[in-house]
Amino acid sequence: MAEALIIDGVTKSYGTEVVTLALRGIDLAVAAGEFIALTGPSGSGKSTLLNLIGLLDRPTTGRIHLDGTETGTLDAEGLARFRGRRIGFVFQFHHLLPEFTALENVMLPAFADEGRISEETRRTAVRLLEEVGLSDRADYKPSQLSGGQQQRVAIARALARSPALLLADEPTGNLDQESGDQVFRLLRRLNVERRITCVIVTHDDRLAERCDRNVHLVDGRVDFDKQVRGVG
Amino acid sequence: MIFEWHVARRFLREGRTQTTLILTGVAVGVGTIIFLSALITGLQESIIERTLGNQAHIVVRPAEDVPRAVGGNPEAAGGPRVIRPPQKIRAVQRWQQVAAALAAEPGVIAVAPTVNGPAFALRGDGTKAVAIRGLDPKGYSAIVDLEQRIVAGTLGITGFQAVIGVELAKNLGIVVGDKLRLLVGDGTTAIYTVNGLIDIGNKDLNERWVLIPLRAAQTLFGLEGGVSTIEVKVNEIFTAQAIAARMSQTTGLDAESWMTSNGQLLVGLRSQASSSIMIQTFVVLAVALGIASVLAVSVVQKSKEIGIMMAFGTSRAKILRIFLLQGGAVGLVGSLGGVLLGVGLGAFFAGLVRNPDGSSTFPVELRGALYLRAAAVATITGLLAAVIPARRAASLDPAVTIRG
Ligand SMILES: Nc1ncnc2c1ncn2[C@@H]1O[C@H](COP(=O)(O)OP(=O)(O)OP(=O)(O)O)[C@@H](O)[C@H]1O
Ligand SMILES: [Mg+2]
Numbered sequence: 200m201a202e203a204l205i206i207d208g209v210t211k212s213y214g215t216e217v218v219t220l221a222l223r224g225i226d227l228a229v230a231a232g233e234f235i236a237l238t239g240p241s242g243s244g245k246s247t248l249l250n251l252i253g254l255l256d257r258p259t260t261g262r263i264h265l266d267g268t269e270t271g272t273l274d275a276e277g278l279a280r281f282r283g284r285r286i287g288f289v290f291q292f293h294h295l296l297p298e299f300t301a302l303e304n305v306m307l308p309a310f311a312d313e314g315r316i317s318e319e320t321r322r323t324a325v326r327l328l329e330e331v332g333l334s335d336r337a338d339y340k341p342s343q344l345s346g347g348q349q350q351r352v353a354i355a356r357a358l359a360r361s362p363a364l365l366l367a368d369e370p371t372g373n374l375d376q377e378s379g380d381q382v383f384r385l386l387r388r389l390n391v392e393r394r395i396t397c398v399i400v401t402h403d404d405r406l407a408e409r410c411d412r413n414v415h416l417v418d419g420r421v422d423f424d425k426q427v428r429g430v431g
Numbered sequence: 432m433i434f435e436w437h438v439a440r441r442f443l444r445e446g447r448t449q450t451t452l453i454l455t456g457v458a459v460g461v462g463t464i465i466f467l468s469a470l471i472t473g474l475q476e477s478i479i480e481r482t483l484g485n486q487a488h489i490v491v492r493p494a495e496d497v498p499r500a501v502g503g504n505p506e507a508a509g510g511p512r513v514i515r516p517p518q519k520i521r522a523v524q525r526w527q528q529v530a531a532a533l534a535a536e537p538g539v540i541a542v543a544p545t546v547n548g549p550a551f552a553l554r555g556d557g558t559k560a561v562a563i564r565g566l567d568p569k570g571y572s573a574i575v576d577l578e579q580r581i582v583a584g585t586l587g588i589t590g591f592q593a594v595i596g597v598e599l600a601k602n603l604g605i606v607v608g609d610k611l612r613l614l615v616g617d618g619t620t621a622i623y624t625v626n627g628l629i630d631i632g633n634k635d636l637n638e639r640w641v642l643i644p645l646r647a648a649q650t651l652f653g654l655e656g657g658v659s660t661i662e663v664k665v666n667e668i669f670t671a672q673a674i675a676a677r678m679s680q681t682t683g684l685d686a687e688s689w690m691t692s693n694g695q696l697l698v699g700l701r702s703q704a705s706s707s708i709m710i711q712t713f714v715v716l717a718v719a720l721g722i723a724s725v726l727a728v729s730v731v732q733k734s735k736e737i738g739i740m741m742a743f744g745t746s747r748a749k750i751l752r753i754f755l756l757q758g759g760a761v762g763l764v765g766s767l768g769g770v771l772l773g774v775g776l777g778a779f780f781a782g783l784v785r786n787p788d789g790s791s792t793f794p795v796e797l798r799g800a801l802y803l804r805a806a807a808v809a810t811i812t813g814l815l816a817a818v819i820p821a822r823r824a825a826s827l828d829p830a831v832t833i834r835g
Contacts, residue, residue: 246834255742256830276746283744290833294739298438298445308743310434356743 202264203364203396204229204252209261210419211247221247223419225261231363232394234387236407236427239416245400246368248416252398253286253366254278266363283312287357287395289367289386294353295341301352302328302337308359320359327355331385347378354385358395365389367399371406383409435749438740439756446729453725454765460718461769461809464711465801466776471707473796475700479668482693485631487543487574487662488671491533491678491686493521520548522657529682530661536681538665538674541573544658546648552595552641553612553620554603561599562639563613565648574664577629577642583607584627588644593623596637597630613641615651623647715808718765719816722758726820730754730827737824738832747825754821755814762813766806773805 206227213219221244229235237245250256251263254270263270266285273281295304305324310316328334331351341349350370357365367386371379383406390397399410407413408427415422443450523529526544534542546565551558568586572578577594578586584607586594593611605611605625614620623643631637649655663678663686665671671688678686690697730737737750777795 250830250833253742255833256828276748279741279744279746281744282742288739288742290739294735294833296736296739298441307740310437311740311743311745311749314432314434360744 201231202228203231203233203266204398205262205264206248206252207262207264209248209251209258209263211244211251211256212259221419222251222258225419225421227414227421227424229396229398231396232390234390234397234411235399236410236413237398237400237416238402238404238407238413239422243416244419245416249366249368249398249400252364253288254282280312283308284360285363287360287362287365289350289353289357289365289370291369291372295349295356297341300338300340301333301344301355304341304352305356305359308356312360324355324359327358328352330389331355345378347374347381350374350378350382351385354382354389358389358393361393363396365395365397367397369400369402372402379403379406432752435752435756439753439760442729442733442753443757443760449725449729450761453721453761454768456721457718457761457765457809457813458768458772460714460721461766461805462772462776463714463769464808465770465773465805466780466795467707467710468801468805469773469777469795469798470780471703472798472801475703476796478696478700481632482696483575483668483689485575485580485633485636486689486692488665488668489663489675489678489686489688490692491523491529491661491663491682491684492659493523494683494685520546520652520654520659522654522659523661523684526658526661529684532682533661533663533678536674536678538667538670539663540666541664543567543571543574543662544645544660545571545662546645546652546654546657546659548615548648548652548659550616550641550651551614552599552603553614554605554609557603559599559602560639561595561613561641562636563615563648563651564640564642565645565651566642567645568642571662574662580629580631581627582630584625586627586629586642588626588642590644591621591623591647592626592644594627594629594642595625596640597628598634598637599639599641600625600628602638611641613643613651617653619651619653621647621651715812718762718809719812722761722813722816723819725761726754726758726817727823729757730820730824733824734827734832737827738829741827741829742833750827751821751825754824755817758813758815758817758821759810760813762809762811762816763806765813766809769805769809770802773802 206225209222209225210220211222213221225248237249239245251258257271265281268281270278270281296307299307302324305327306316306320309320325334325337328337331354333348333351336344336348344352365386370386371382374382386397386399387409389395401407410427412425413427414424530542530544533539543566548563550561550563552561568577568588581594582597584594588594595605595611600606607625607627609625611623611625612620613623629640629642631640649657665674672690675686675688678684740750781795
């Protein structure tokens with residue numbers, strides 16, 4: 200299977216005087232369409248790794264290839280464009296823009312990139328809200344939505360540009376078990392139906408068991424990397 | 432730019448309290464600037480108009496005779512004595528040619544010859560020192576509009592008719608139609624009929640001016656065919672000084688502009704203008720600081736959202752523009768409110784105290800160009816004030832803001 204993501208000897212350190220080694224050398228290859236759980240104790244470097252994969256930050260050493268592109272060669276504009284078109288993010292605290300409605304939030308990435316809202320963008324956004332079960336909330340502001348609903352809008356937004364890679368940092372961490380389950384099932388379904396590669400950080404072993412593969416970090420290194428049952 | 436504009440507008444609209452406060456601040460600032468400028472402009476124009484309402488922009492007269500040394504022998508004890516020639520009314524040589532030359536100078540719109548000299552006005556027991564102004568009322572009206580200053584009788588004077596200042600008339604107990612005897616230095620006297628009274632807008636002049644026909648003055652002062660001064664009006668009042676200098680040079684005569692003869696006034700006007708500019712500068716500075724601080728707070732408040740926008744592919748340049756636009760928009764919209772405020776204040780003050788004739792004692796000059804300038808200044812100020820916050824926003828690290 201084609202490699203969607205190759206991480207090659209990546210380290211990341213923070214600070215200049217007091218240096219924190221957040222990642223101490225990560226090698227990882229992820230096949231297109233894989234659904235990976237990234238687990239590990241707090242401070243083990245999960246978010247750091249996810250941010251590097253998502254091009255929000257650059258590694259201190261090492262290389263990250265996405266879809267065959269060596270991302271270290273891209274300039275800031277190039278990174279922003281790559282992020283916008285190929286990568287979808289979902290964060291623990293959903294982070295919708297409170298000034299915009301659910302539908303507008305889903306349309307923003309395309310709007311930012313294309314400078315206008317095309318009919319196509321609108322149709323896609325409406326369909327995505329339908330897909331995450333929120334067509335009746337399209338015109339609600341985030342503050343009028345529950346946490347689970349907000350997270351589903353955030354997922355719809357992450358998918359708006361049909362990314363090849365979906366990154367989620369504890370997408371269910373802030374939700375009760377039922378909405379958490381709902382969000383997880385949604386991600387799994389999108390992964391299966393659209394063949395989107397997913398990397399999901401979670402503290403929930405029960406959820407990790409339901410992915411294809413579980414990469415476990417401890418202290419900035421891969422502690423274990425195993426195939427799991429892989430049933431949705 | 433549409434995306435940036437859309438987001439900027441939404442940010443401003445949703446941050447209602449902050450936006451309202453800063454818009455109010457900008458409006459108050461711009462309103463102050465507009466009102467102040469209008470007031471200062473109005474005051475200055477009315478002062479200048481009052482000053483130039485009774486004098487020519489440039490007065491050309493023969494150069495003063497150079498004092499000459501007498502006594503022949505400088506080695507003699509005490510050195511040479513310097514004697515000024517006796518001051519008599521001296522004529523402009525070949526004044527018709529000079530007047531034509533002056534009229535041809537660029538920037539000059541009118542010239543008129545006058546004969547001016549001292550005299551005594553006698554009536555009954557009363558004697559007053561007066562200033563004779565011999566002029567042709569028709570031709571001279573191109574220099575100073577005397578007609579509108581006539582308060583009794585008419586300006587039309589021929590032969591032995593005169594128009595005199597209202598104070599002089601009061602002092603001598605003269606009404607229109609009365610006779611007045613004029614006595615000049617060499618003992619010549621003449622009797623004139625007072626045909627009109629004039630209020631020149633200056634008590635001193637009102638006590639001294641006696642206007643008689645040019646020809647009559649020539650006779651009175653023994654200047655047959657000659658004139659003592661040529662008075663000039665220019666189209667741009669503040670060019671008078673330069674034009675006068677040029678005239679002195681080309682004619683060899685003494686040309687004095689109103690700016691020289693009213694030096695004090697000019698200094699006053701300049702310092703008024705510069706203090707007004709200083710106040711406006713401080714207002715602009717305060718507005719800029721206000722906008723900058725509101726946007727700086729907004730950047731901090733929205734740092735997470737900025738990070739998210741970056742995460743979904745918004746470039747730093749776009750983030751920068753979103754905040755610049757907010758600054759510009761606050762400046763522009765606030766200045767529209769400021770225009771209304773300034774106009775309102777101006778109208779209020781203008782209506783506050785009125786002269787008996789219904790004109791305002793508060794000469795507030797409100798003009799479209801002033802509004803445009805104020806709006807432009809406010810918009811540019813907003814944009815500039817937004818530079819620092821906007822750069823801060825654009826340099827945020829998305830990984831850090833999203834984590835926080
Ligand atoms: N911007 C930063 N500056 C300094 N140190 C940082 C920074 N970001 C992360 N770190 C450090 O890097 C290490 C890894 O952090 P990271 O956030 O990746 O952990 P995590 O596995 O996501 O933890 P959690 O499960 O609590 O979210 C931590 O020791 C953290 O203190
Ligand atoms: Mg984390």
